[in-house]
Amino acid sequence: MTTVLAHHGSVATALGVHCLTATLMVGTGLLFLRETRGIVAATP
Template sequence: MSRKTVNTVLITAGILFIGYVGVSYVLTPETTAPGFGLPHWPSGDGDGFLILKGIRDIVSGLVLAILLVTGHRRALGWVLLATALTPLGDMTTVLAHHGSAAVAFAVHGLTAALVVLTGLLTLRETRTTTAPPAPATR
């Protein structure tokens, strides 16, 4: 299996995962939120913040999907690296608000690591190699 195929499978799995999480937060925020790792969640009108999280996740997946479908693989690698800041920020937020350290590291930390790995693999796939100059002929 080629490096490009492996990267495409990893990227597609990531897009489907973040899309599923986003849709879950939009449709059923009250049942999805406890898995995030924070000890307390907004209730009443505050549930709107959970839907915002879902929309953020859906848009993140769409941006990656557009880059994948249009073949902009180098840009996709860089965007993956930037996108890894989201789960890293989520992990930091959970830890800073005395949430579950297990969820912070196992869910958000692992997600950030996998996104970085996929981004680096994609950038490596797109790295251009320069051939040595052809010898001059006389």
């Protein structure tokens, strides 16, 4: 957001980029959780 606003971009663009990035991060986190759900830790 700071980069867009510092280069005289609109607030709507800054919030749009911020929202898109947050959505991608949540999606990636959910994929990680789904991938590791069936893995059981090995007992020592």
